Amino acid sequence: MSNTDNRGTVRVVNDHYQPSGKFHFISPNIPIRNEQGDLMGVTNPRDIIHIHTYGGEAVFFESLSKGRLLATRCDNHGCEACGSIFQPFRIHCPDCLVQATVIDMTDTAKSTARIHTFMITERTGAFNTLPKPVRFINVEFDRVCTILMGYLCMGEPEIGMKVVPIFNTRAPTYTILDLWWVPAGTTEDQLPENFTFG
Amino acid sequence: MITFSERQLAIPKMSRPVYLVTGGMSKFARSFPDKKTEELCVDALFEAAEFIGTTPRELKRYIHSCYYGHFADHFGDQLLGEAVIHDRLGLDPLGNIGIKTGGATGGSTLWEAYKTVASGYSDCVLALGWERMDEVPTDEGNNYISCAADKDWETPLGHIYTGYYAVMAQKYWQVFGRKEESFRRTMAEIAVKNRGYALHNPHAQGPLRITVEDVLHSPVVAYPLRALDCCLMSVGAAAVILADEKTALQLTDNPLRIDVAAASHTLRPADRRHMAIPLLPNETPDQYRDLAERFPGSDRYPGFTGFLAARMAAWYAYGMTGITDPTEDLDLVELHDAFTISDMQTYEDIGIRPYGEGRTYVESGDCYHTNPHTGRPGKLPANLSGGLIGCMHAVGATGIMQVIEIGQHLWGRWGEMHGDEKKWARFGRDKPDDWQDLQVQGAKRGMAVSHAGVGSHVTCTVLQHPDYLLSGGTFR
Numbered sequence: 020m021s022n023t024d025n026r027g028t029v030r031v032v033n034d035h036y037q038p039s040g041k042f043h044f045i046s047p048n049i050p051i052r053n054e055q056g057d058l059m060g061v062t063n064p065r066d067i068i069h070i071h072t073y074g075g076e077a078v079f080f081e082s083l084s085k086g087r088l089l090a091t092r093c094d095n096h097g098c099e100a101c102g103s104i105f106q107p108f109r110i111h112c113p114d115c116l117v118q119a120t121v122i123d124m125t126d127t128a129k130s131t132a133r134i135h136t137f138m139i140t141e142r143t144g145a146f147n148t149l150p151k152p153v154r155f156i157n158v159e160f161d162r163v164c165t166i167l168m169g170y171l172c173m174g175e176p177e178i179g180m181k182v183v184p185i186f187n188t189r190a191p192t193y194t195i196l197d198l199w200w201v202p203a204g205t206t207e208d209q210l211p212e213n214f215t216f217g
Numbered sequence: 218m219i220t221f222s223e224r225q226l227a228i229p230k231m232s233r234p235v236y237l238v239t240g241g242m243s244k245f246a247r248s249f250p251d252k253k254t255e256e257l258c259v260d261a262l263f264e265a266a267e268f269i270g271t272t273p274r275e276l277k278r279y280i281h282s283c284y285y286g287h288f289a290d291h292f293g294d295q296l297l298g299e300a301v302i303h304d305r306l307g308l309d310p311l312g313n314i315g316i317k318t319g320g321a322t323g324g325s326t327l328w329e330a331y332k333t334v335a336s337g338y339s340d341c342v343l344a345l346g347w348e349r350m351d352e353v354p355t356d357e358g359n360n361y362i363s364c365a366a367d368k369d370w371e372t373p374l375g376h377i378y379t380g381y382y383a384v385m386a387q388k389y390w391q392v393f394g395r396k397e398e399s400f401r402r403t404m405a406e407i408a409v410k411n412r413g414y415a416l417h418n419p420h421a422q423g424p425l426r427i428t429v430e431d432v433l434h435s436p437v438v439a440y441p442l443r444a445l446d447c448c449l450m451s452v453g454a455a456a457v458i459l460a461d462e463k464t465a466l467q468l469t470d471n472p473l474r475i476d477v478a479a480a481s482h483t484l485r486p487a488d489r490r491h492m493a494i495p496l497l498p499n500e501t502p503d504q505y506r507d508l509a510e511r512f513p514g515s516d517r518y519p520g521f522t523g524f525l526a527a528r529m530a531a532w533y534a535y536g537m538t539g540i541t542d543p544t545e546d547l548d549l550v551e552l553h554d555a556f557t558i559s560d561m562q563t564y565e566d567i568g569i570r571p572y573g574e575g576r577t578y579v580e581s582g583d584c585y586h587t588n589p590h591t592g593r594p595g596k597l598p599a600n601l602s603g604g605l606i607g608c609m610h611a612v613g614a615t616g617i618m619q620v621i622e623i624g625q626h627l628w629g630r631w632g633e634m635h636g637d638e639k640k641w642a643r644f645g646r647d648k649p650d651d652w653q654d655l656q657v658q659g660a661k662r663g664m665a666v667s668h669a670g671v672g673s674h675v676t677c678t679v680l681q682h683p684d685y686l687l688s689g690g691t692f693r
Contacts, residue, residue, distance in 0.1 A: 053250070059250050059251065060250070076369065099219075099220070103490075106487075107487050107488065109488075114219070135388070136384045136387045136521050137387055138387055139439070140377060140383065140438065142359075142377060142437075142438050142439065143375045144358075144359030144361075144362075144375065144376030144377045147375050147376045149374065153380070155381075155383070157521065165488050165489070165490060166486070167487050168370065168381075168384075168485070168486070178387075194369070195370050195371075195374065196373050
């Protein structure tokens, strides 16, 4: 059996994590020596699987896989921020800390999303899975008080450019990478593999 | 529009004044295969002791509690690294604590140490910061740094922190720079200046003789930011001793007054909501009424062009110390030039220039040791250490290094600490034939800005010669 077979998976049963499989993979230390052959140190290899909860944001990530973009709104009439829509989705209003109302803003995104600012990079950190060049865009929407960061998968970004969300509905990762953006006017047949307009 | 209460905006009133007694630094480098972190920390503490003519053994006998800045457990691959260092420095049984606020860790460590002395808990404290960023390859290092962004919403998008600044650079360039090539050249000038000053600093990791063209033709990291727009990834340590007046005067004849203030803003730039621009003492309510007309696209504050945390840290610090105009009241600054764009943004956030006009601080020559246009001393020299771009960014040490550098100017000992041939030789570095003493003549006050994330935490540390304290402020 290879070192990475039987990689760990997790279920929640009776409100407890129930891991199965392997969550860490051991390989030996290797000495580090200088040009004279003196010992300077050792490598410390490790391969670990972490467990992570989305908590109250789980519904957001689940909805991406279904082609819907959820946000939240403060509905506390005693709060100055009442009526504010938050994207990124916030579990609680940042002002009153009352649990915010989950709303579906897919249609708002499709009709009003535009680029606030952007950047393009060929260099990424380890573990990047996005095709390069990576084009970050920061997306603003009508009636939303915040500005969402995202990935523009085609086209050249410009400030003010209209964009629409697309969703990895066919092979979802259940991460923010299930939400990409394309220039307005892009057709279904131009979308990357596994992505749809929802 | 979000607002703040008067209680939130109250200027801190400390119980007693606090003094910077001494400080010391290790060499800074991209890697130290031959030294453990504790060896670098010992180097820093030794230099601090020797600066005031004593020994670590003697100095330790004054220390009552310890504050350790060490940002990244995963870089150091050691949880409770602070306890390891504390033990190796032989400081048991003193109370100690680790402080982590990303890039502002050094400044925040000073903030905690300062409050401890000001409160009366301790008469003398150690504030020591370090970072170990050389034990993973650079792309893994970039991933580790990007873990300081929101791991569910931001980190997966490229695992590259520079990208989060690049979007700000793009917005700032288009709004306040009006897409002008001249603005981009001004940004590049910051990188030329800071790497050039690093030539005169034996501690510095990244000295370079470069031109604006070199910056503009360096490889793109995250467009529009290029490699020479970006700070260094470093290893090293820096230490200071803070004390109350009585203890400070037992250790040295000329301690400096120190005051530290801190502020914060959202970790995710995405969460920034619009607000009115909080005004500093040298600004007026009318000043920004037509900002969006003069600079179309600047209608959101702080949007992606400013740092609320820097503005508010300055607000508290200026109120505490009586600063009304930083350009007039200060003699030099050390700014957190993680990127040329963030340096530029900070000029405006801390009131050196009004919003939209940051570039004039560079273009006027005010930010230089010697104004290149007039040949006279710069009005408010910035980052004579070389900053994060030229000297280092060993994260936990950075904010402390900045304060030591300013202190050495106020003590009139910058040339002594940077020109020493033995130090250059000990660090294995060649002192340049054209080495220049960058001492700011007659410096009496300075300020360091330590900055985290995309502006999540910022501290402002003000140093003043005690004979030249500003009037005003919440106490003297």
